[in-house]
Amino acid sequence: MITPRIGVFVCNCGTNIGGTVDVPQVVEYAKNLPYVAHAESNLYTCSEEGISSIKHGIKEYDLNRVVVASCTPRTHQPLFRNACADAGLNPYLFEFVNIREHCSWIHRQNPGEATEKAKELVKMGVAKARWLDAQEEFKSEVYPTAMIIGGGVAGMSAALNLANQGFEVHLVEKEPELGGRLLKLNRIFPINQDPSELVGNIVKSVEGHSKIRLHMPAVVKSASGYIGNFDISVDEGGKEVSFKVGVIIVATGAQVLKPELYRYGELANVLTQLDLEQRLKDGELEEFKNVVMINCVGARIPERPYCSRVCCMTAIKNAALMKEINPQAKVYVLYRDLMTYGVEFEEYYREVKEAGVRFIRYTPSNLPQVMGAERVESVRIYDELMDMELELPCDLLVLATPLIANDDNEELSKMLKVPIGDGGFFLEAHIKLRPVEFPMDGIYVSGSCRWPADIRESIAQGYAAASEAVIPLRQGLVKVEAITATVDPKICKGCGTCVLVCPFDAIELKESEIRGLEGKIVSEVNTALCKGCGLCAAACPNGAIQQRGFTDTQLISMVNALSGKR
Amino acid sequence: MKLQDTKEVQTEFKPKILAFCCNWCAYAGADLAGVSRFQMPTDVRVIRVMCSGRVPPELIIRALANGLDGVMILGCHPGECHYSEGNYLTRRRSHVLKRLLMYIGIEPERFQLRWVSAAEAAKFTAVVKEITDKITALGPNRWVDKR
Numbered sequence: 001m002i003t004p005r006i007g008v009f010v011c012n013c014g015t016n017i018g019g020t021v022d023v024p025q026v027v028e029y030a031k032n033l034p035y036v037a038h039a040e041s042n043l044y045t046c047s048e049e050g051i052s053s054i055k056h057g058i059k060e061y062d063l064n065r066v067v068v069a070s071c072t073p074r075t076h077q078p079l080f081r082n083a084c085a086d087a088g089l090n091p092y093l094f095e096f097v098n099i100r101e102h103c104s105w106i107h108r109q110n111p112g113e114a115t116e117k118a119k120e121l122v123k124m125g126v127a128k129a130r131w132l133d134a135q136e137e138f139k140s141e142v143y144p145t146a147m148i149i150g151g152g153v154a155g156m157s158a159a160l161n162l163a164n165q166g167f168e169v170h171l172v173e174k175e176p177e178l179g180g181r182l183l184k185l186n187r188i189f190p191i192n193q194d195p196s197e198l199v200g201n202i203v204k205s206v207e208g209h210s211k212i213r214l215h216m217p218a219v220v221k222s223a224s225g226y227i228g229n230f231d232i233s234v235d236e237g238g239k240e241v242s243f244k245v246g247v248i249i250v251a252t253g254a255q256v257l258k259p260e261l262y263r264y265g266e267l268a269n270v271l272t273q274l275d276l277e278q279r280l281k282d283g284e285l286e287e288f289k290n291v292v293m294i295n296c297v298g299a300r301i302p303e304r305p306y307c308s309r310v311c312c313m314t315a316i317k318n319a320a321l322m323k324e325i326n327p328q329a330k331v332y333v334l335y336r337d338l339m340t341y342g343v344e345f346e347e348y349y350r351e352v353k354e355a356g357v358r359f360i361r362y363t364p365s366n367l368p369q370v371m372g373a374e375r376v377e378s379v380r381i382y383d384e385l386m387d388m389e390l391e392l393p394c395d396l397l398v399l400a401t402p403l404i405a406n407d408d409n410e411e412l413s414k415m416l417k418v419p420i421g422d423g424g425f426f427l428e429a430h431i432k433l434r435p436v437e438f439p440m441d442g443i444y445v446s447g448s449c450r451w452p453a454d455i456r457e458s459i460a461q462g463y464a465a466a467s468e469a470v471i472p473l474r475q476g477l478v479k480v481e482a483i484t485a486t487v488d489p490k491i492c493k494g495c496g497t498c499v500l501v502c503p504f505d506a507i508e509l510k511e512s513e514i515r516g517l518e519g520k521i522v523s524e525v526n527t528a529l530c531k532g533c534g535l536c537a538a539a540c541p542n543g544a545i546q547q548r549g550f551t552d553t554q555l556i557s558m559v560n561a562l563s564g565k566r
Numbered sequence: 567m568k569l570q571d572t573k574e575v576q577t578e579f580k581p582k583i584l585a586f587c588c589n590w591c592a593y594a595g596a597d598l599a600g601v602s603r604f605q606m607p608t609d610v611r612v613i614r615v616m617c618s619g620r621v622p623p624e625l626i627i628r629a630l631a632n633g634l635d636g637v638m639i640l641g642c643h644p645g646e647c648h649y650s651e652g653n654y655l656t657r658r659r660s661h662v663l664k665r666l667l668m669y670i671g672i673e674p675e676r677f678q679l680r681w682v683s684a685a686e687a688a689k690f691t692a693v694v695k696e697i698t699d700k701i702t703a704l705g706p707n708r709w710v711d712k713r
Contacts, residue, residue, distance in 0.1 A: 072597045072600075073614065074589075074593070074594060074597055098597075098612070098614075100600060101596065101597040101599070101600025101601060102596055102597075102600060102612050105600040105601070105603055106599060106600050106603070106604060106605055106606050106691075107605070107606075107608050108603070108605065109605060110608055113608040114608060116608075117608050117611065120611055121611060121612075124611065124613070224650070410685075413685055414643075414646055414683065417590055417591075417642075417646070417648060417684060418684070419594060419598055419684045419685045420685045421598065421601075421602075421685075422602075427598070427685075431601075439594060439684070440590075483616060501619075501655060503649050503650045503651050503652070504649075531649055532616055533616050533617040533619060533620065533648070533649035533652050534615065534616050534617055534619070534620030535617060535619040535620065535649065535652050535655060537620060537622075538619055538620050538621060538622040538655075539622075539655070547616070547620060550615055550616060550620060552622075552625075555613065555615075555621075555625055556625065556628065558613050559584065559613075559625060559628055559629045559632065559634075560628075560632065562582065562584060562611055562629075562634065563582070563629060563632035563633050563634050564632075564633075565632050
């Protein structure tokens with residue numbers, strides 16, 4: 001065995017790590033670890049500069065192992081492995097140490113102990129790196145079909161995009177009709193268009209598309225497998241339908257909060273913005289003279305701290321519409337802050353103000369008060385700018401409530417093994433760098449199930465998810481990480497324990513054909529079926545099976561490093 | 567022996583705890599705890615494995631025999647294993663392992679098994695706190711001394 005020459009690259013991640021962990025101290029510590037030939041710190045090891053310093057380090061110091069101590073292998077391992085490969089080092093001679101998610105971020109009040117922990121984690125990584133071996137990856141085929149969960153505007157956009165590129169799509173919608181939330185809207189901002197034209201066109205193209213198979217009303221019952229090869233079962237109107245797909249896009253949308261505030265549900269003339277849209281759409285809105293709208297109802301409060309983003313524009317749009325229906329009406333919008341962030345939104349807001357809609361700011365410490373016994377008669381509000389209490393006449397009170405996560409997100413999250421985060425919304429693999437991908441390969445996310453999004457954003461995200469999903473579909477092959485099991489036929493006694501524990505039937509007992517062992521009954525791993533769980537390696541009583549990248553020697557060396565044994 | 571005891575009363579005991587985390591659930595849950603900036607004790611070190619079922623009991627015994635104060639395995643909830651049944655093997659082994667630890671004279675509480683999903687950052691944090699407290703209350707692992 002060639003003497004290991006390990007290079008250690010410790011990332012500051014700006015101040016994310018360096019602000020808590022004493023990175024220079026960790027580098028000095030690493031330099032004195034066994035087989036470490038070089039150690040340095042980087043401002044961002046994942047930046048172009050950091051990557052080139054890895055490549056440079058490999059050549060300059062003749063490194064044959066690389067350890068990066070930075071964030072999580074779940075997002076950045078491929079990047080660093082590629083850097084090694086570019087410099088001519090087998091990418092499996094790379095080891096990741098997580099000192100951000102597992103250290104600096106969770107021990108911010110304790111920089112001293114965080115630094116000690118980071119040192120130990122690096123020590124463990126270096127100990128494992130010493131025993132790494134070069135590996136070749138196995139390639140597996142991708143079933144050229146996609147499943148999209150959710151037939152709203154995001155899901156339909158993704159479906160059309162993939163279908164137009166020639167791939168079969170299974171579109172699963174739980175309602176009996178395509179269109180999602182868009183079906184319930186009266187007009188869309190900032191163009192005041194009737195959404196039924198828009199959604200009608202999209203629905204027609206989806207329904208008429210030869211490549212799109214609709215499952216409706218249907219819910220996904222089970223999903224198993226991995227990128228390129230998912231087995232799906234859906235309950236379609238009580239009937240179970242099973243199919244195979246290579247990729248999955250989650251576009252299940254969100255729901256509108258029904259508030260328990262401002263006497264909603266108690267007084268007949270208190271509506272949410274969505275109720276108002278429904279009444280306008282059905283032509284059932286009673287005559288009104290004075291409209292008050294309150295924004296941020298149930299949003300940006302301690303139990304729901306986020307801004308739902310789309311409700312300000314909804315309120316502005318409907319306020320304008322009220323003015324249009326009854327130009328004599330007085331229309332007030334009570335807001336905390338106004339979110340008019342999109343293209344042309346600010347312009348639209350100004351036009352609405354010019355049309356006579358009044359905007360009055362309130363603060364959470366001085367909430368508007370609803371007055372009236374049977375119906376809302378007026379709303380009291382303290383106007384900050386005028387420093388006085390106002391009593392606004394009101395015969396229609398409209399509450400802008402946030403979009404909240406769907407109730408079934410948690411179930412779906414468990415089924416697909418994808419994370420959900422704050423407020424029950426789905427969480428992408430990386431908040432900045434991988435906006436429509438889940439950490440699970442081959443599963444993508446788009447639309448309001450991730451975070452409240454308007455129509456334009458939902459469509460864009462649907463396209464984005466489709467364009468990510470099409471990569472494995474188009475390539476037709478995915479590389480399987482070289483973490484599969486291997487058997488040493490000389491040690492194997494042919495007991496078959498591994499055959500029993502393997503969940504994938506990837507191991508068989510066979511007569512060996514290896515010279516010198518002819519006729520001996522030994523286990524043989526079918527790499528195409530092996531998923532790299534390592535169950536067989538743990539179960540083998542003789543230590544004949546090893547999982548590549550997680551060998552007994554590698555794991556023991558980490559345990560020994562932590563406990564101070566060599 | 568007595569001298570050593572008094573010394574340890576004076577300096578606060580910081581346990582050294584090892585956690586084997588499944589790549590698909592607990593490791594991701596730990597990542598999410600980091601992303602969420604949940605603060606927790608500094609005593610736990612994580613080793614990533616692809617499945618909780620990859621961890622052989624020998625490795626846990628070795629860690630404890632080496633003098634680590636606690637070892638935990640964090641895997642997927644029953645029924646949610648990425649490899650369909652790895653965590654069931656872990657669960658079965660853990661029962662036998664606890665009895666074996668008792669037999670060889672290591673407090674079985676030094677080994678802990680918990681289920682933490684990829685979404686359960688708060689649970690990961692709670693588990694780290696709970697087990698750090700448990701192991702701290704047990705005191706230093708003296709098995710090496712006894713031998």
